[in-house]
Amino acid sequence: MRPIMEPIFRPVATPPRAAATVVLLRDSRDGPEVLMLHRHGSSDVLGGVYVFPGGKLDTQDSEAALLARAGAPAETLHMRLGEPGLEAHVAAAFFVAACRETFEEASVLIARGADAELVQRASLRAREGLAFGAMLAEFGIEVASDALVPFTRWITPKVPAMMNKRFDARFFAAALPEGQQARHDEHETIDSAWMTPRAALQRYRRREIVLAPAQIMSLMQVGRHRTVAEVLDEASRRSPPLIEPESFHEDGVRTLVYPGDPRHSVPVRAMPGPTRLVVHEGFFEPPGGFDAFLD
Secondary structure, three states: OOOOOOOOOOOOOOOOEEEEEEEEEEOOOOOOEEEEEEEOOOOOOOOOOEEOOEEEOOHHHHOHHHHOOOOOOHHHHHHHHOOOOOOHHHHHHHHHHHHHHHHHHHOOOOEOOOOHHHHHHHHHHHHOOOOHHHHHHHHOOOEOHHHOEEEEEEEOOOOOOOOOOOEEEEEEEEEOOOOOOOOOOOOOEEEEEEEOHHHHHHHHHOOOOOEOHHHHHHHHHHOOOOOHHHHHHHHHOOOOOEEOOEEEEEOOEEEEEOOOOOOOOOOOOOOOOOOEEEEEOOEEEOOOOOHHHHO
């Protein structure tokens, strides 16, 4: 299968939009599995690509009524996000947006007391048009913001690899709430699958699915761990690294580089794994291929 969306590397003049993404995890006998959603091919953002649940911040995410149901004071969430330059209510809005997008795109409700029966009723009310904040109020529940662990922060470069838009996205890691099942929304996403990082990267290498660079690098991070608890514990003991990819074109090959790479402007490594991905036949791969990361 050829990719639905190949790398484009076209300059974008607009500033990055604030966004939140959730690396949703569950344990399996083969290690942690990650929920991957297959975006509709007609989507203007990563159409046809397998992604994690997420999307841009809405203005409602930082409104007082919704932040009152964020599960913790805005100041607490501000400290947990680890970005002193943000206003507290904006930092808290990222946690809210992460939960909202996960509910809207994957029918997983990261909220206190949200069992399968409540999620079913909440999903019905959402299909009837009830907004996320109004749904929380109607059922008298709060977002379980303590279940979200800040993981990474990705800022799309001015010359994006696969999009005509830029995002400043906070990635969170979270375990699938007990008793809940994920399912795609049949609108923005047309399929969903739980995959170990190894399986996802193998399918990508075989050209069965399409992944974006941020997803590839995140899967490699998760794949270093044996359990969901290990992923969350490791992330909770560090500040989420800021990752601003850079690229160069040399000898007919386009290469994406990350902090710590000799060709990146930031000399300090931000994350484990390769510091660069090269574009080969329309796909991204570490120099020398994926074999070293799939053993």
